[in-house]
Amino acid sequence: MSTTSRSQESGIGGVAWVVLVAAFGGFLFGFDTAVINGAVGPIQAQFGLSDLAIGFTVSSALLGCMVGAWAGGSLSDRIGRQRAMMVAAALFFISAIGSGLAFGAVDLVLWRVLGGIGVGMASVIAPAYIAEVAPTRLRGRLGSTWQLAIVIGIFMAASSNAFVANVAGGAADELWFGLEAWRWMFLLEAGPALLYALLASSIPESPRYLVSRGRDKQAAKVLEEIVGIRGESAIAQKIKEVRETINMEARQKFRDLIVSGKLTPIVWVGLGLAVFQQFVGINVIFYYSNTLWQAVGIAEDQAFLVQIITTSVNIVATVIGIIIVDRVGRRIPLAVGSAGMALGLGMMAVAFSQAIVNVGADGEELVSLPGAWGMIALVSANVFVLFFGATWGPFMWVLLGEMFPNRVRAVALGVTASANWAANFLISMLFPEMAAFSLVFAYGFYAASALLSMFFVLKWVPETNGRELEDMSDGAYEKAPRAAKSH
Numbered sequence: 001m002s003t004t005s006r007s008q009e010s011g012i013g014g015v016a017w018v019v020l021v022a023a024f025g026g027f028l029f030g031f032d033t034a035v036i037n038g039a040v041g042p043i044q045a046q047f048g049l050s051d052l053a054i055g056f057t058v059s060s061a062l063l064g065c066m067v068g069a070w071a072g073g074s075l076s077d078r079i080g081r082q083r084a085m086m087v088a089a090a091l092f093f094i095s096a097i098g099s100g101l102a103f104g105a106v107d108l109v110l111w112r113v114l115g116g117i118g119v120g121m122a123s124v125i126a127p128a129y130i131a132e133v134a135p136t137r138l139r140g141r142l143g144s145t146w147q148l149a150i151v152i153g154i155f156m157a158a159s160s161n162a163f164v165a166n167v168a169g170g171a172a173d174e175l176w177f178g179l180e181a182w183r184w185m186f187l188l189e190a191g192p193a194l195l196y197a198l199l200a201s202s203i204p205e206s207p208r209y210l211v212s213r214g215r216d217k218q219a220a221k222v223l224e225e226i227v228g229i230r231g232e233s234a235i236a237q238k239i240k241e242v243r244e245t246i247n248m249e250a251r252q253k254f255r256d257l258i259v260s261g262k263l264t265p266i267v268w269v270g271l272g273l274a275v276f277q278q279f280v281g282i283n284v285i286f287y288y289s290n291t292l293w294q295a296v297g298i299a300e301d302q303a304f305l306v307q308i309i310t311t312s313v314n315i316v317a318t319v320i321g322i323i324i325v326d327r328v329g330r331r332i333p334l335a336v337g338s339a340g341m342a343l344g345l346g347m348m349a350v351a352f353s354q355a356i357v358n359v360g361a362d363g364e365e366l367v368s369l370p371g372a373w374g375m376i377a378l379v380s381a382n383v384f385v386l387f388f389g390a391t392w393g394p395f396m397w398v399l400l401g402e403m404f405p406n407r408v409r410a411v412a413l414g415v416t417a418s419a420n421w422a423a424n425f426l427i428s429m430l431f432p433e434m435a436a437f438s439l440v441f442a443y444g445f446y447a448a449s450a451l452l453s454m455f456f457v458l459k460w461v462p463e464t465n466g467r468e469l470e471d472m473s474d475g476a477y478e479k480a481p482r483a484a485k486s487h
Helices: 003-047 051-079 081-100 105-133 136-168 181-187 190-200 207-212 216-227 232-250 265-279 282-295 300-328 331-352 373-402 409-437 439-460
Strands: 356-359 365-368
Touching: 003 051, 003 081, 003 105, 003 136, 003 181, 003 190, 003 282, 003 300, 051 081, 051 105, 051 207, 051 282, 051 409, 081 105, 081 181, 081 190, 105 136, 105 207, 105 409, 136 181, 136 300, 136 373, 207 216, 207 232, 216 232, 265 282, 265 373, 265 409, 265 439, 282 300, 282 373, 282 409, 282 439, 300 331, 300 373, 331 373, 331 439, 373 409, 409 439
Parallel strands: none
Antiparallel strands: 356 365
């Protein structure tokens, strides 16, 4: 076998392996943020938490996510992408053990925040690593494995929660070694976290980091064997381009986003995308759905089954999004997604308005959805997830990665990603209070947010499909009504 053909095989197989390993961080991202869904009820009952307190407990991990996302980039620049992945894996592992063995709400929050830091780190390190090692011709598809890994992680969290609760007889019942089932929901994450650390140790450092540390020979080897660049001159040119880009990003500061004392319009558009993605309430479905469905009369085991179905729909929807993102564009699918989400959420609000309350023999209030309204609520929830997963789920991150001009892309992406986590925290923390006040109000608010997001997209969001990153400008938002010309 010739050296060239051997190198080509190494490149194809090598890049597939390192991308899968990096994307495994997305699996833990999804698992860690969604696993608490099956434990909300037992935690609230066992620790005697109010609606606001359980809301904070559930969403506390998102505070860690904000910290991890903010610090993850600079940490990976200092110690390398590979080592930073191993740090994130260690945080996942410690959080899983600590959360499963928590003595009370206070230390549970601390362990969840710690795991959230790992999630936040993974959310910036892994996508960056994948983009840095993926060949240009495969970057879009390989980059999409990150979002797919997240939704698979959410699905596996729902599946493992259902399994554990079924074996124990209920999420609050004892399972193995005298520990309640809800504790094992957290503990089971320790295995994948340990595997992530072991896998991360098997992949090379990214060429970008190696160049930043003056290790050009090692970077050249990775560029040839993993990225697939051929020829000494081509590799030397790539290393030169990487070095110039590093210098450009090192000069970017938050003040670069401000012109005449105001944030530039394109940054406001990015912030709008980041906030609207969370204000439609998608993570309420993934963090609270078990409690939600039980609150309207669905048995616990059936609530777990519903969550498995919903997360399966999310996976299918994400695959659809991956297929259409480069064929149809970004802007119109986002608007269609907004309309579909508004329809699904609106129907959920209508269904919950039909709920009836009966008083049991022990004086306890029993809520149920009469007739076909229960099925309407379930179908509507999955319609919402389908439209979100095929559009706003992956597309928002695609847009944030490509809509900003080069001179501010890194800092603008950091600011908008932090806004996304902050909005996630706010919506997740307030849901129990909103639900206690009125489920109709809660889902009516999410439906209104989805409808507003459609008008926002049509008026302000630019079409970036087919445009080179170098063509993006501060005035790109002005081109929103016109589709980009294909190249």
